[in-house]
Amino acid sequence: MSEDYRGMWKDLGLDLAGHDALLGVLSGAYRDIFLSQKNRPEGMGYFDFVMSEVHGLRIRELLDEKKTGRKIIGSYCVFVPEEIVLAANATLVGLCSGADFAMSEVEKLLPRNTCALIKSSFGFKLGKVCPYLESADMIVGENTCDGKKKAYESLGHLVNNLFVMDLPQVKSEQGRALLKSEYQRFRTAVEALTGVVITVESLMLAIQTVNAKRAAIHRLYSLRKADPAPISGLDALLANQVFFYDNPARFTDSVNKICDELEKRIAEKNGVFPEKTPRILISGCPQAVPNWKLPFIVETSGAVIVGEESCVEERGTRNLTDASGKTVDEMMEAIVDRYYQVDCAIFTPNPQRLEHIQEMAAAYKADGVIHYGLQFCQPYLMESIPVEKALEEKNIPTLRIETDYSMEDVGQLKTRIEAFVEQLR
């Protein structure tokens, strides 16, 4: 990124020295992890560019949008409906939380034994290094796990634009009714923020825009079923991570372009790894930028990741919103239906998630599953044991990993993952 953005960052109130340090680490990690991969699809060039400008050009675009009166809404969760945001003339962005930052400050507000994702989101705020958060006109917190919902109480003292959305924990009539009333309340709040009332036309267009983005990423998923794999798990994860930052229409085009290229590669049997490379499905906690630790270890240990059951990938994106509604109310119902299907581990019971993992393992011809849990993430760690048991009963080898964003356990993880890959050969 060029020096041009320093004024912009300063105006946003970022801590320039801390931010420089963060970008330094980020670009170094990106070079070592992504650019060092061999035989990458050319279409990844777009995503490399987006990542190189993730705190630069993209922020300038958002600030330009703001100048025209458009609002920016930041989110920490896939339960925040992008359709409602777009229909009210606002832009939704994912907020930063994939690296340890300003941990000594964070631990003044949160217990040490809090998951890395929550701590990280506070670190980016307290360290003043997330331009998305600082650009946002509204920040949406959502009552998913206990850690997040209690953390939002503290975050509410650090920002003046936090909107907390309640979420059901049980899939029941009452649960769906709660989600519906919370989405109505969110819609009212977004309309009040932007001064734009959602119409049939704007909501239909928003549904189509977000569906197109999801359909493109579904196309990418289905191409990963090929052997040899036409794209690495790291690069596919990156595209899914960019999903949360990029302009939706441009993202859709770029994903479709890379899919065209991957179709050619599949026809030519041109893989990023040789045919018969052990195929891994990742399942569990989301991996936000720049948390690339696990996929990097897996794909430098002789295996390829072919699918990911997580909020950043298939759990978050897998269903489209029904676009046949004729009124705003009908479309709102369709949006509720769509998000209500997300099988997050905060739900109890949550059998749909296990079914989905098994479906994915079969569809992507995975040789084994790695369950990725963040330390202190109760919902996913609790589910990891029954998931492992159920998969092993079906003779699907499973490895449970519990880790965080630090690098201190890389050697241990490498041994475990290499041994797991040996087991699959």
Added chain:
Amino acid sequence: MRKRFAGIDIGSRSIELVVVDDSGKIVISLQTDTGFDPMTAAKDLIHGVVYDCIMATGYGRNLFEISFDTLTVTEIKAHAIGARAFFPNVQAVLDIGGQDSKAISLFESGKVKKFEMNDRCAAGTGKFLEIMAKTLGFDIETFGREALLAEKDLAISSMCTVFAESEVTSLIAKGQNRREIARGLHTSVIQRAAGMINRVSSTGDIVFTGGVAQNPCMQRFLAETLGRNVLVPEDPQLVGALGAALLAREIP
């Protein structure tokens, strides 16, 4: 001359080198301390040893791979192969080395079925026992025998090396019998190891490998706690290197 295949196990405390002939018989076995410079120690160990092909395992395997351009295998698979060389039908292996411990279950074919490793710290490993022996004024070689002379356990609640050491220090200060403290320490390590084995394998004989398998108190308590037969190879610390050597022999 017959072909020779080497395996080197670069652990945190020691490095073992085993050379086998094309029938799989051990012809050379050497051991040295890892020290602070594992690659120099490894280089010194293999100096002058003749072999056709070498495979590395242990935590230093990747460094060795880069320095010596060789193949590598994880400790998990190396121990599985090495243990089966001694006991061909066994389906469970417990390895307690210098800084990590692992429990492995095997299919009948000998392939790894499932494994567990300890977390990031050295709790319940050879290093833990070594520090505790020193705190109690025992040699590591006689620590297990001394522990077996005690008539009861003095319970040690912490498995963290640092906390356990201060617990032991305060027991000593209270004038408690150091053999009983030693016995309590062995019991707590075994509880942890037994839990690991039980999670991957529920019945059948267990091969006990790694330096800690030489400790007679560990052997006995493991068998008693699990109610299963515990088999210890003659040189349990060589099992990883032997497994790597046997794998090197299979490379076309």
